[in-house]
Amino acid sequence: MKITIEGLTKKFGEVVAVKDFDAVIEKGQLVCLLGPSGCGKSTMLYMLAGTEAATSGKIYFDDEDVTYMAPEDRGVGLVFQNYALYPHMTVLQNICFPLEIQKVPKAERIARAKEIAKLVQIDDYLHRKPSQLSGGQQQRVAIARALVKKPRLLLLDEPLSNLDARLRLVMREEIRRIQQETKVTTIFVTHDQEEAMSISDVILLMKDGEEQQSDAPQAIYDNPANAFTANFLGVPAINNIYGIVKDGKFHTHDGSAVIEHEACKKVPEGKKVSFAIRPEAIELAKDKANFKAYLVHTYAMGKEELSYMTVGTTEIRGYLPNGTEIEKEYNIHLRNKGVFIFDEETGERYA
Amino acid sequence: MKLDMFKKKDKEPKVKFTKKWEPFVFLLPFAIGVTIFTIYPLFNVIFMSFKENFVLLTGKYSSLGFGNFEHVMQDRYFIQGMQNTFKYVLVVIPISTCISIIIATLLNNKIKFMPFFQTAYFLPMVTSATAVGLAWKYMFHYQYGVVNYLLGLVGINPIAWLTDVSSNFTALCVYGVWNMLPFTIVLLLSGLQNIDKLYYTAARVDGASTLRIFFRITVPMLLPTIFLTMVVNSISAFKVFHELFPLWSGQPGIAYNLFTVVYYIFYQFRGLTPPQYGRAAAAAVILFIVIFIFTRIQILIQKKFNN
Numbered sequence: 001m002k003i004t005i006e007g008l009t010k011k012f013g014e015v016v017a018v019k020d021f022d023a024v025i026e027k028g029q030l031v032c033l034l035g036p037s038g039c040g041k042s043t044m045l046y047m048l049a050g051t052e053a054a055t056s057g058k059i060y061f062d063d064e065d066v067t068y069m070a071p072e073d074r075g076v077g078l079v080f081q082n083y084a085l086y087p088h089m090t091v092l093q094n095i096c097f098p099l100e101i102q103k104v105p106k107a108e109r110i111a112r113a114k115e116i117a118k119l120v121q122i123d124d125y126l127h128r129k130p131s132q133l134s135g136g137q138q139q140r141v142a143i144a145r146a147l148v149k150k151p152r153l154l155l156l157d158e159p160l161s162n163l164d165a166r167l168r169l170v171m172r173e174e175i176r177r178i179q180q181e182t183k184v185t186t187i188f189v190t191h192d193q194e195e196a197m198s199i200s201d202v203i204l205l206m207k208d209g210e211e212q213q214s215d216a217p218q219a220i221y222d223n224p225a226n227a228f229t230a231n232f233l234g235v236p237a238i239n240n241i242y243g244i245v246k247d248g249k250f251h252t253h254d255g256s257a258v259i260e261h262e263a264c265k266k267v268p269e270g271k272k273v274s275f276a277i278r279p280e281a282i283e284l285a286k287d288k289a290n291f292k293a294y295l296v297h298t299y300a301m302g303k304e305e306l307s308y309m310t311v312g313t314t315e316i317r318g319y320l321p322n323g324t325e326i327e328k329e330y331n332i333h334l335r336n337k338g339v340f341i342f343d344e345e346t347g348e349r350y351a
Numbered sequence: 352m353k354l355d356m357f358k359k360k361d362k363e364p365k366v367k368f369t370k371k372w373e374p375f376v377f378l379l380p381f382a383i384g385v386t387i388f389t390i391y392p393l394f395n396v397i398f399m400s401f402k403e404n405f406v407l408l409t410g411k412y413s414s415l416g417f418g419n420f421e422h423v424m425q426d427r428y429f430i431q432g433m434q435n436t437f438k439y440v441l442v443v444i445p446i447s448t449c450i451s452i453i454i455a456t457l458l459n460n461k462i463k464f465m466p467f468f469q470t471a472y473f474l475p476m477v478t479s480a481t482a483v484g485l486a487w488k489y490m491f492h493y494q495y496g497v498v499n500y501l502l503g504l505v506g507i508n509p510i511a512w513l514t515d516v517s518s519n520f521t522a523l524c525v526y527g528v529w530n531m532l533p534f535t536i537v538l539l540l541s542g543l544q545n546i547d548k549l550y551y552t553a554a555r556v557d558g559a560s561t562l563r564i565f566f567r568i569t570v571p572m573l574l575p576t577i578f579l580t581m582v583v584n585s586i587s588a589f590k591v592f593h594e595l596f597p598l599w600s601g602q603p604g605i606a607y608n609l610f611t612v613v614y615y616i617f618y619q620f621r622g623l624t625p626p627q628y629g630r631a632a633a634a635a636v637i638l639f640i641v642i643f644i645f646t647r648i649q650i651l652i653q654k655k656f657n658n
Contacts, residue, residue: 049556071555072555072559078556084553088571089571098558101554101558101559101560101563
């Protein structure tokens with residue numbers, strides 16, 4: 001099902017949680033609502049579910065206006081952050097509950113529940129209580145309960161935040177697999193950029209209730225719309241060096257370093273900017289150097305070394321070949337990909 | 352040498368004698384109080400129940416044995432008391448529990464004038480049962496009572512609540528239920544507030560009606576608290592006495608028709624000359640055993656239910 005969001009706004013009293021939000025989500029996509037906590041992403045999700053009423057704007061499921069439709073009529077499956085499995089019911093009863101409400105005959109109910117349980121691989125635990133399951137298994141039950149009524153849209157609120165690191169990796173692959181098998185349009189909320197990058201078709205990046213950028217994960221990473229987007233995606237985080245562009249060169253504010261780069265041409269002279277470099281864009285210069293950096297410390301990472309360097313007074317991180325000697329100055333060359341210049345105040349991108 | 356080092360570590364460190372007994376010293380003042388005022392009387396009642404023709408002031412008794420129990424078990428007032436007590440428990444507990452669940456659920460919703468309703472429902476808990484009982488005595492009055500007035504509004508003929516033998520038990524139960532509500536509601540309300548609102552949201556997204564949510568989610572999740580209130584309330588209902596006392600000015604019903612076990616105990620040393628302390632104690636021991644068995648059964652049922 002295609003979802004169209006037009007000028008959606010949600011206010012809690014004076015506080016604006018979601019501001020004039022536009023988005024189109026294509027049928028069968030796995031879309032991630034990503035943003036720091038308090039950015040309005042969960043509010044967005046609950047407005048789609050219908051448990052929060054929109055202040056203004058419209059939501060369309062295909063061509064149907066569902067903005068003021070009751071949650072139960074929307075045909076959405078919702079998975080909560082802490083799963084909200086009914087503790088007094090067994091796994092089977094939990095999965096059957098939505099069908100029980102729809103007055104599906106008992107035999108069919110159980111058959112459908114078992115089928116979906118097989119899909120999420122919890123069919124061995126049908127007669128256990130939720131308290132007897134591990135976090136990952138509870139998560140699977142919650143997904144099964146949301147999927148059993150064949151929803152048009154599956155919504156997941158921070159589905160992996162209650163799991164330990166290892167299980168999180170397993171479950172995010174699982175969510176991807178289940179989504180691919182059922183082909184249900186899925187929206188999930190997270191504040192973990194790695195999670196979002198790894199499984200989603202499209203990321204909707206939000207900040208302070210406003211959309212920052214929406215695109216395929218790699219496209220956002222390679223081509224961030226503004227400083228916030230560039231800073232939010234990527235581990236280790238992008239390096240920011242603050243300064244101004246003078247005579248076609250970048251000078252840090254304290255004048256301790258100069259960077260020569262062709263991107264500087266696109267910046268108005270004298271503007272306060274941040275020169276942003278992704279760690280993987282840094283390499284040792286063979287002939288042409290962009291700037292000089294002093295290597296402070298390295299951490300072995302196997303293939304390469306994660307290196308802490310200083311450019312003038314600013315500390316940056318990058319990857320250098322194994323065995324690079326520390327406490328020495330090097331000429332650094334920047335690769336084409338992963339170098340951006342943003343306005344220091346507005347975050348607007350120049351290059 | 353190295354091995355010795357590990358062995359030493361395994362040895363339990365010696366705790367000084369004073370350190371070991373320190374906690375008991377702190378417990379002592381309270382333990383003395385409990386021993387004098389709870390444990391001693393408790394066992395004394397049990398001993399007393401075996402002493403026939405026991406006189407409290409002199410401490411003399413004619414013989415030891417089961418004579419008191421034999422007499423009590425055959426006493427028609429005790430049998431009547433046991434019957435009334437059981438009837439009272441079986442009527443009052445289910446009714447008060449059901450009403451409390453409904454009121455607590457309503458109070459748990461966001462409604463206007465909430466503090467007013469909360470205060471109104473909890474008021475009986477902080478008022479004297481005897482004073483309120485006297486108020487109920489007038490509310491039950493045949494001619495001027497508000498109960499009969501309200502019944503008159505819906506076209507029901509006045510009932511002689513307190514002065515007609517056949518209505519006495521109903522009057523006692525009405526007052527008993529009312530008296531039991533506040534404590535039960537407080538407990539249930541705290542139980543309700545422990546249920547995560549998320550369960551309701553989840554059920555609502557799936558399209559569950561309010562009634563279905565109530566029966567399939569609220570009540571099952573409240574069940575542990577419901578069982579708790581039922582056990583505690585049953586124990587207090589078995590000891591029904593102060594509900595009875597003000598309604599008939601100290602008489603068990605208008606024609607001595609509403610004996611309860613505790614009233615019978617009271618009667619043994621207040622209503623008789625000479626006072627029958629031994630028999631009173633025997634009746635108390637029997638009541639203790641009955642309550643014990645009843646509570647065990649309730650807990651067994653609860654365990655069955657949980658599995």
